[in-house]
Amino acid sequence: MxxxxxxxxxxxxxxxxxxxxxxxxxxxxxxxxxxxxxxxxxxxxxxxxxxxxxxxxxxxxxxxxxxxxxxxxxxxxxxxxxxxxxxxxxxxxxxxxxxxxxxxxxxxxxxxxxxxxxxxxxYPRLPLIEEGNVLHVRTDLLKHVIRQTGFAVSTSETRPVLTGVNWNIQNGNLSCVATDSHRLASRTISIDADENAEYKNIVIPGKSLNELSKILDDSSGEWVEIVITESQILFKAKHLQFYSRLLDGNYPDTDRLIPAESKTDIVLSTKALLQAIDRASLLAKEERNNVVKFRTLSNEVEISSQSAELGRVFENVDIQSLEGEELKISFSAKYMIDALSRIDSQDIRISFTGAMRPFLIRPVEDEGILMLILPVRTY
Amino acid sequence: MxxxxxxxxxxxxxxxxxxxxxxxxxxxxxxxxxxxxxxxxxxxxxxxxxxxxxxxxxxxxxxxxxxxxxxxxxxxxxxxxxxxxxxxxxxxxxxxxxxxxxxxxxxxxxxxxxxxxxxxxxYPRLPLIEEGNVLHVRTDLLKHVIRQTGFAVSTSETRPVLTGVNWNIQNGNLSCVATDSHRLASRTISIDADENAEYKNIVIPGKSLNELSKILDDSSGEWVEIVITESQILFKAKHLQFYSRLLDGNYPDTDRLIPAESKTDIVLSTKALLQAIDRASLLAKEERNNVVKFRTLSNEVEISSQSAELGRVFENVDIQSLEGEELKISFSAKYMIDALSRIDSQDIRISFTGAMRPFLIRPVEDEGILMLILPVRTY
Missing domain, CATH: 3.10.150.10 (DNA Polymerase III, subunit A, domain 2)
Incomplete structure (x- = not known):
């Protein structure tokens, strides 16, 4: 050579x-x-x-x-x-x-x-992949989907299947879900695929998607081709082929975790809430669990936390609308920051069904994104 | 309040x-x-x-x-x-x-x-410092001196006094020396001080100087005032007072380490040599000692290193002049990189007195800076 x-x-x-x-x-x-x-x-x-x-x-x-x-x-x-x-x-x-x-x-x-x-x-041969059905996704959209779901995978190997993101493809839609059983992130997008293309229970390691996202160049409106086999997934971009193994095992049915109804609905600014929780978590972090308290007031919500050693913090965030019951709830500041920082829309709707039930965060404009967090009992 | x-x-x-x-x-x-x-x-x-x-x-x-x-x-x-x-x-x-x-x-x-x-x-009171003699040094010059000497202090606590930089002030000159007993860096500058100001065996912890350098702002031609007492040194910049304790113990006499004569003198480009040694060290690093070989050829020097596992590297750097004997010598690539990267002048003179004697690196233009490195026996 x-x-x-x-x-x-x-x-x-x-x-x-x-x-x-x-x-x-x-x-x-x-x-x-x-x-x-x-x-x-x-x-x-x-x-x-x-x-x-x-x-x-x-x-x-x-x-x-x-x-x-x-x-x-x-x-x-x-x-x-x-x-x-x-x-x-x-x-x-x-x-x-x-x-x-x-x-x-x-x-x-x-x-x-x-x-x-x-x-x-x-040098080992790369997996041989028969290119039957090929899916097409815009590179920038694929990177968004990875960023908005990959963070929620489990980092523990207790249930290996939860360290991956679950992909389901049906009727021209790609739906991606990740959960570590304390929180969940999901996004559904429409993709360019054969009408009959249907894949269920595809579980891609979160780490693989993370590395893929780093090397995909989304600057020039390119598309990624995706080929799925029994045990492998192949992403093909210009001059680049990225193979990842798939995880074995059945991904749990996450649909049943998502409450169908809500008792309290709040609309407020994503950024204002994110920054308030980020500050409130400064004192929460020092304690064991990084939990902040959240309660509705008339035209605002109050986020608070305290540490016996350091002191207390109160943050107030204006809300645009409140429907339903008043609410006091506590949750992990980290999970909330993780979710909010992946939502690009200006405003979000949070839907609660009581202090001890999981709650949902969705962008006001786009229903393709859904984040779920399980609260913590403190009140 | x-x-x-x-x-x-x-x-x-x-x-x-x-x-x-x-x-x-x-x-x-x-x-x-x-x-x-x-x-x-x-x-x-x-x-x-x-x-x-x-x-x-x-x-x-x-x-x-x-x-x-x-x-x-x-x-x-x-x-x-x-x-x-x-x-x-x-x-x-x-x-x-x-x-x-x-x-x-x-x-x-x-x-x-x-x-x-x-x-x-x-809260503990800060040391009370009587402001008798005050020395004045330009901020940017002080930062240079720290960068050019502080890197050579010892990181081992075996001889605590070597973890500091030795300052001596006499006849309007500040001379700074640091050595870890394998290499030495020294710089002398003229400062604005009382004629009679004389301080010997002032040893300032390398870490203190490093932190001081980080917070001094050299953007606007300011001066630093320096006050020295028995056990403390105080640096005063605009709105800032920085106190450091001094190290106890007698700093060794380093003058006797510096060879007065040389057998081989080479003048070459600082940057070309630095980059060649940086590359040669890529293979040397994998071995235990990070040692590169250096030898004079007619119009150039050759730097080489090898690793049994990885392979060999040869780098050639043009020289501007060679006086005296031919030479083969080996030294730590890290020490050489440390020294060369602190010399801002375009060209340096290296003076050798044989393969087993310490050698000196000086900028061609400025004799205030002197770096010394002990070779390693391999030839």
Missing amino acids: KFSITKDKLVENVNHIMKAVSSKTTIPILTGIKITASHDGITLTGSNSDISIKSFIPLEENDKEYATIEKNGSIVLQARVFSDIVKKLPSEFVNIEVDSRLMTRITSGSSEFNLNGLDAEE | KFSITKDKLVENVNHIMKAVSSKTTIPILTGIKITASHDGITLTGSNSDISIKSFIPLEENDKEYATIEKNGSIVLQARVFSDIVKKLPSEFVNIEVDSRLMTRITSGSSEFNLNGLDAEE
């Missing part, structure tokens, strides 16, 4: 791949990054037990030349060191050449690295 | 004070910040066993009004929480009022905090 490539393009793509490379792996070759030079460009591959990422650098694009191949081939190089090296190389161009003993010579300006390569034949 | 103050000014000054506040302290009241309102402004004080910082906010300055005092007084509030609170307050203004039971009411917009205060009488 022998090629030269522009440093910036190489660095950018190595950064993507590094999202899938773990230094802690039971398969030593997976601490490496696989580099393949072929007639049309350079492919980089990284993988861990959950995620695999493949990134492609074309020889040229939009009249810019990125790479010149002198000889096709493949090599696996230690990922962390390779990534550090390419970032620091002195020249705008990098030459990479592999000899018959897999010694890989990387030169750039007056710098010369000779790295011990590993045989690319020993 | 009762006053109101602009939020931005309060946040800025609390941030300064926080540099002196430690959450780990054997004196509980020192986890607090002392706030004093008097006729001319607000004073904030923070302290730990090494550093005390006093910051003053005048009622007004440059036609800007910062604070209004309704009632003089003092209080001590838990520093971490107070700092978090003021940063997040909703309005441009903050009102602070202390009642007779030391309950401190902080209001801003619709936010109200009631913090348990501590009696300011119980």
